Amino acid sequence: MIFDWLYGLFSNDLAIDLGTATTLIYVKGKGIVSCEPSVVAVQRDARGGKKVLAVGREAKEMLGRTPGNIQAVRPLRDGVIADFEITEAMLRYFIARAHNRRTLVKPRIIICVPFGITEVEKRAVKESAEGAGAREVYLIEEPMAAAIGAGLPITEPSGNMVVDIGGGTTEVAVISLAGIVYSQSVRVGGDKMDESIMAYMKRKYNMAIGEQTAERIKITIGNAYPLEQQLTMEVKGRDMVAGIPKTVIVNSDEIRDSLSEPTNAIVDAVLIALERTPPELAADIVDKGIVLTGGGSLLKNLDVLLREETGLPVMVCDDPISAVVLGSGKALDHLELLKEVTIS
Numbered sequence: 651m652i653f654d655w656l657y658g659l660f661s662n663d664l665a666i667d668l669g670t671a672t673t674l675i676y677v678k679g680k681g682i683v684s685c686e687p688s689v690v691a692v693q694r695d696a697r698g699g700k701k702v703l704a705v706g707r708e709a710k711e712m713l714g715r716t717p718g719n720i721q722a723v724r725p726l727r728d729g730v731i732a733d734f735e736i737t738e739a740m741l742r743y744f745i746a747r748a749h750n751r752r753t754l755v756k757p758r759i760i761i762c763v764p765f766g767i768t769e770v771e772k773r774a775v776k777e778s779a780e781g782a783g784a785r786e787v788y789l790i791e792e793p794m795a796a797a798i799g800a801g802l803p804i805t806e807p808s809g810n811m812v813v814d815i816g817g818g819t820t821e822v823a824v825i826s827l828a829g830i831v832y833s834q835s836v837r838v839g840g841d842k843m844d845e846s847i848m849a850y851m852k853r854k855y856n857m858a859i860g861e862q863t864a865e866r867i868k869i870t871i872g873n874a875y876p877l878e879q880q881l882t883m884e885v886k887g888r889d890m891v892a893g894i895p896k897t898v899i900v901n902s903d904e905i906r907d908s909l910s911e912p913t914n915a916i917v918d919a920v921l922i923a924l925e926r927t928p929p930e931l932a933a934d935i936v937d938k939g940i941v942l943t944g945g946g947s948l949l950k951n952l953d954v955l956l957r958e959e960t961g962l963p964v965m966v967c968d969d970p971i972s973a974v975v976l977g978s979g980k981a982l983d984h985l986e987l988l989k990e991v992t993i994s
């Protein structure tokens with residue numbers, strides 16, 4: 651008892667959402683202390699060695715703007731770890747910054763990982779957190795963390811459907827009695843939406859735009875179902891024929907059309923999940939509806955499209971970008987829940 655109290659006083663337990671697009675860190679008792687792009691700027695020397703120059707927001711600014719020997723990389727792609735070494739360096743950086751090293755006790759860290767992560771990837775994530783000073787490392791799968799973060803009653807014997815639309819993947823899961831009954835991950839998310847916009851700008855306007863511009867278009871006027879009012883936006887890029895910078899005005903209808911492939915893939919993943927859900931749990935979902943989490947769920951009217959296509963109630967949770975890290979943090983706060991929902 652006294653140990654628990656002392657531990658609570660001195661420890662600085664962390665929850666980390668290691669996302670393809672964003673890494674968020676939650677510190678027990680303080681809330682979310684960091685929310686930065688999962689990007690690392692790396693300098694390569696002649697012998698192939700790598701030196702980390704910047705991490706997070708500062709590194710994202712460098713994407714597409716670096717000289718030859720410096721590379722701004724996203725170490726997680728399509729929901730999986732594409733570069734172990736750099737993921738580890740990024741994790742160390744974020745943990746070191748969030749963890750108050752003056753505290754006496756090493757932190758317990760819970761890290762949220764993509765559903766279906768391999769044993770090798772699990773070990774890599776655990777080892778990098780241990781290397782960064784963790785006393786104990788717990789892993790929680792993304793759909794579970796998202797469901798807890800969205801406030802779903804996951805420990806009850808009833809079906810809950812959560813659709814987490816991230817940067818690299820969309821994970822559709824049905825959860826009951828603190829277990830994942832069904833989960834399917836498709837490699838479609840915010841990144842594919844950005845790619846579709848880039849391809850459209852090339853096709854329609856002969857114009858090359860960068861990833862960041864495509865993301866801005868998506869966030870500002872992107873949509874999945876007709877908006878009440880048409881929106882427009884000025885876009886700057888490079889004319890691919892003349893080779894000089896140019897500006898065009900695009901509208902929300904054409905951007906919706908350009909996004910139809912990724913948005914339809916998300917609808918299909920949800921329809922397949924509904925088809926494969928055991929009947930009793932499907933009946934619960936008909937009553938309770940589908941909850942959307944993840945930054946991709948903020949695409950305008952994506953909830954409306956899903957409602958139209960499934961005929962079920964669909965709602966976006968409060969603060970969808972933080973749901974996963976908040977859910978992981980909540981698990982860390984409740985020992986019983988932690989045992990039930992983490993994977994080894």
Ligand SMILES: Nc1ncnc2c1ncn2[C@@H]1O[C@H](COP(=O)(O)OP(=O)(O)OP(=O)(O)O)[C@@H](O)[C@H]1O
Binds near residue numbers: 841970
């Ligand atoms: N308002 C918005 N409208 C549309 N998309 C948005 C909006 N805000 C953020 N996004 C997109 O959400 C995505 C990031 O979501 P999130 O932070 O949940 O992903 P992640 O957890 O890093 O990825 P993953 O779950 O694949 O590991 C990005 O593609 C971003 O462009």
